[in-house]
Amino acid sequence: MVRARGLTVLIVAALAVFACGGSSSGGGSKGTITIGVSLPLSGEEASQGTPTKNGVLFYVQQHPTIDGFTLKVSAKDYAVNGSPDATRGAAVMQELIADSTVLAVVGTFDSGIARASIPLANQVYLSMVSPANTNPCLTKTVYTPGVLRANGQDVTCQAAGLPAPADLRKAHPDKNNYFRLATTDDLQGPASSLYAYNTLNLKKMAVFSNNSVYGKGIADTFSAEFIKLGGTIVLRQDYDPANTNNFKPFLSQAQKAGAEGIYYGGLSADKGCVIRNQMAGIFPTGAATPFLGGDGIAQDPACTKDAGQNAVGVYGTVASVNADQVSSAASTIAAFKQAFPNKADYGSYTMVAYDCAGLIVAAIDKAIKANSGNLPTRDAVRAAIAGTQGYSGVTGTIGFDQNGDNAAKIVSLYEDVSTDATADWKYIKAFDFGANPLT
Amino acid sequence: MAAVIRVRKSLSGPLGTRILLLLGAAILIVLVGPRIVSEGPSFFLQILTYGFADGAIYALVALGYTMVYGIIELINFAHGDVFTMGAVVSMPVMGAFGLAEGNAFGLSVGLTLVAVFFIVMFLTGVLNIFIERVAYRPLRNAPRLAPLITAVGVSFILEGIMVLWIGNSTVHYPDLLPDTRIPIGGTASIGTKDILVIIVAVILVVALTTFVNGTKLGKAMRATAQDREAAQLMGIDINRTIAATFFIGAALAGAGGIVFGLYYNSINFQLGFSAGLFEFTAAVFGGIGNIQGAALGGLFIGLVRAFSNGYLRAEWTDVWIFAILILVLVFRPTGLLGMRVPEK
Numbered sequence: 001m002v003r004a005r006g007l008t009v010l011i012v013a014a015l016a017v018f019a020c021g022g023s024s025s026g027g028g029s030k031g032t033i034t035i036g037v038s039l040p041l042s043g044e045e046a047s048q049g050t051p052t053k054n055g056v057l058f059y060v061q062q063h064p065t066i067d068g069f070t071l072k073v074s075a076k077d078y079a080v081n082g083s084p085d086a087t088r089g090a091a092v093m094q095e096l097i098a099d100s101t102v103l104a105v106v107g108t109f110d111s112g113i114a115r116a117s118i119p120l121a122n123q124v125y126l127s128m129v130s131p132a133n134t135n136p137c138l139t140k141t142v143y144t145p146g147v148l149r150a151n152g153q154d155v156t157c158q159a160a161g162l163p164a165p166a167d168l169r170k171a172h173p174d175k176n177n178y179f180r181l182a183t184t185d186d187l188q189g190p191a192s193s194l195y196a197y198n199t200l201n202l203k204k205m206a207v208f209s210n211n212s213v214y215g216k217g218i219a220d221t222f223s224a225e226f227i228k229l230g231g232t233i234v235l236r237q238d239y240d241p242a243n244t245n246n247f248k249p250f251l252s253q254a255q256k257a258g259a260e261g262i263y264y265g266g267l268s269a270d271k272g273c274v275i276r277n278q279m280a281g282i283f284p285t286g287a288a289t290p291f292l293g294g295d296g297i298a299q300d301p302a303c304t305k306d307a308g309q310n311a312v313g314v315y316g317t318v319a320s321v322n323a324d325q326v327s328s329a330a331s332t333i334a335a336f337k338q339a340f341p342n343k344a345d346y347g348s349y350t351m352v353a354y355d356c357a358g359l360i361v362a363a364i365d366k367a368i369k370a371n372s373g374n375l376p377t378r379d380a381v382r383a384a385i386a387g388t389q390g391y392s393g394v395t396g397t398i399g400f401d402q403n404g405d406n407a408a409k410i411v412s413l414y415e416d417v418s419t420d421a422t423a424d425w426k427y428i429k430a431f432d433f434g435a436n437p438l439t
Numbered sequence: 440m441a442a443v444i445r446v447r448k449s450l451s452g453p454l455g456t457r458i459l460l461l462l463g464a465a466i467l468i469v470l471v472g473p474r475i476v477s478e479g480p481s482f483f484l485q486i487l488t489y490g491f492a493d494g495a496i497y498a499l500v501a502l503g504y505t506m507v508y509g510i511i512e513l514i515n516f517a518h519g520d521v522f523t524m525g526a527v528v529s530m531p532v533m534g535a536f537g538l539a540e541g542n543a544f545g546l547s548v549g550l551t552l553v554a555v556f557f558i559v560m561f562l563t564g565v566l567n568i569f570i571e572r573v574a575y576r577p578l579r580n581a582p583r584l585a586p587l588i589t590a591v592g593v594s595f596i597l598e599g600i601m602v603l604w605i606g607n608s609t610v611h612y613p614d615l616l617p618d619t620r621i622p623i624g625g626t627a628s629i630g631t632k633d634i635l636v637i638i639v640a641v642i643l644v645v646a647l648t649t650f651v652n653g654t655k656l657g658k659a660m661r662a663t664a665q666d667r668e669a670a671q672l673m674g675i676d677i678n679r680t681i682a683a684t685f686f687i688g689a690a691l692a693g694a695g696g697i698v699f700g701l702y703y704n705s706i707n708f709q710l711g712f713s714a715g716l717f718e719f720t721a722a723v724f725g726g727i728g729n730i731q732g733a734a735l736g737g738l739f740i741g742l743v744r745a746f747s748n749g750y751l752r753a754e755w756t757d758v759w760i761f762a763i764l765i766l767v768l769v770f771r772p773t774g775l776l777g778m779r780v781p782e783k
Binding site: 302 | 620704745
């Protein structure tokens with residue numbers, strides 16, 4: 001049945017080409033090339049994962065063939081019982097590896113799943129291009145660089161309890177197969193510092209974290225950059241989220257020490273925005289006392305709900321570009337919304353995934369041409385992706401360094417402007433640490 | 440009959456108590472003293488109110504542990520999850536009554552809330568009777584470890600049900616109570632929420648104490664706790680009495696769950712696991728089997744937590760709670776007020 005439908009698509013595509021006067025170089029007569037997709041497509045992250053998948057689907061819809069090969073997408077879901085699952089993630093990668101037409105994979109969404117997938121893909125030189133992973137240790141040996149910390153000392157991946165990039169690429173350490181478009185978590189803190197100090201004009205901050213590697217990491221980098229700018233951290237508390245429900249003692253302590261705002265490193269699930277709610281009665285409410293955090297709270301309806309009447313004035317950063325704010329993306333977004341009309345079809349990472357697919361197809365094209373028009377090996381595609389420089393995607397110019405990180409390092413800042421959890425957070429601005437590196 | 444329950448006194452007696460108090464006081468003075476002085480009295484008062492509100496919630500749940508342990512010497516590990524269940528069940532009950540966030544607080548909302556309290560307390564009570572009937576009663580004469588393990592099992596089953604029900608992430612609990620701050624001296628203030636939580640806890644503790652000391656069923660409970668066989672010979676229906684104990688304990692836990700939800704506005708399915716650990720600790724700290732002891736123990740843990748979080752570093756909070764617990768138990772193995780358990 002599936003093959004029959006594939007044939008129909010082929011015929012229709014071929015007819016369309018003839019009808020257009022053969023502007024493209026022949027139909028998909030030379031075979032099929034598949035782009036794998038490994039994302040959470042069910043459960044709690046489906047609302048992010050499915051729009052991300054749609055970005056890849058839309059790119060392939062627009063570019064159904066390449067150099068005589070038919071392009072196809074094979075999308076797989078790694079959520080189990082509603083939650084992303086590392087074992088399932090590894091199984092998904094095995095399935096994609098087993099399909100010999102898969103030359104590259106768009107994914108993953110979750111850094112933990114990437115950690116389970118990269119070693120498998122590395123064995124067979126299969127490239128992964130992630131639109132959304134932000135954990136530094138997927139590409140770098142240092143979790144939090146010393147320049148972003150108050151004491152100047154690196155927090156290595158080992159110290160953070162995470163495998164280093166080399167541990168994930170044991171089969172072929174010299175052949176990096178992992179690339180990403182999002183930037184890394186260590187830049188989220190500094191983006192908030194810059195905004196808090198320069199724009200919100202806050203000089204004294206209290207910093208809380210959920211005592212996790214992620215939470216402490218962004219809290220540390222926030223503090224270091226804030227101090228470097230000239231501000232003071234009046235209180236730092238790392239609490240145990242399982243046992244702490246009453247944050248008022250911290251907040252009273254912070255208020256007493258003269259804090260003008262709070263920075264929170266952690267997730268909404270660890271009661272981050274419950275802290276915001278409990279600030280009422282101790283600090284002036286709403287925008288008068290800003291509450292800043294990372295992507296653990298940003299654009300999260302659960303955060304708005306938890307913050308309740310005090311939701312306005314919560315800011316959150318996301319280590320990725322906001323395609324809606326990039327003028328070059330506008331026409332593609334409009335075309336996408338015509339092809340995928342439901343509101344839920346489009347998400348923060350749709351256009352980023354579109355660019356992932358785009359740069360993969362560009363690399364495949366290069367590899368096919370280098371192989372005199374024949375199907376290239378996965379390793380050749382990998383080498384071509386690794387060599388990506390100055391690719392003009394709809395979200396901006398993309399190029400990879402030797403670690404597989406995007407040269408553009410963009411962190412976007414959002415503000416919660418409504419107590420209504422269904423309302424979108426307002427985009428404030430983007431910080432490009434690729435163009436303006438921190439020193 | 441009032442004298443049938445004898446309070447077992449610690450062996451170390453007055454000397455042990457004195458050393459304990461001295462040590463405790465020394466630690467307190469060295470660590471917190473200078474900070475308390477430098478932060479001033481109104482900050483102290485402020486932290487004290489947070490500690491009381493927190494402690495009141497711990498106390499409500501600790502009572503259930505202490506009652507069940509007092510009567511059948513079972514650490515009911517599922518009790519913390521019954522507490523969480525109270526919070527989870529109350530949300531649809533509130534929905535059915537039309538209570539939703541944003542309703543202006545008034546007499547009708549208040550009365551509806553009271554009705555919700557009673558319904559949820561009844562439901563969790565029935566749930567606990569069912570648990571007792573299925574998982575504990577058949578094992579009443581089995582070795583002590585068997586019901587302990589079934590209790591752990593029930594705990595996981597309840598958590599599993601709640602994951603299926605509300606999912607595995609944090610859920611927002613409707614914010615129905617007003618939180619007007621009332622100044623109580625200097626810059627310190629107490630919220631109406633804090634007051635309500637403390638009032639509910641005090642009412643329930645007093646009602647429970649009166650019930651156990653003053654009613655026929657209460658007397659039957661005390662008799663069953665002291666000597667099950669003798670009580671049975673005297674015509675007391677043991678099964679009914681134990682079921683009643685489970686009912687009351689769970690009703691208090693259910694009330695605790697609602698109070699928790701209304702106070703913090705955020706719950707998750709695992710809440711009872713860690714909260715239960717601290718509440719059980721509170722019961723042991725006060726002297727297990729002893730109702731006033733459990734209330735005191737809960738209050739104590741709430742206060743230590745508030746003071747550690749308010750004056751010291753949060754990472755140390757649990758260290759303080761358990762360090763003090765070890766100190767107290769080393770010198771007073773029967774807890775602060777002495778335990779009340781069946782004489783064997």
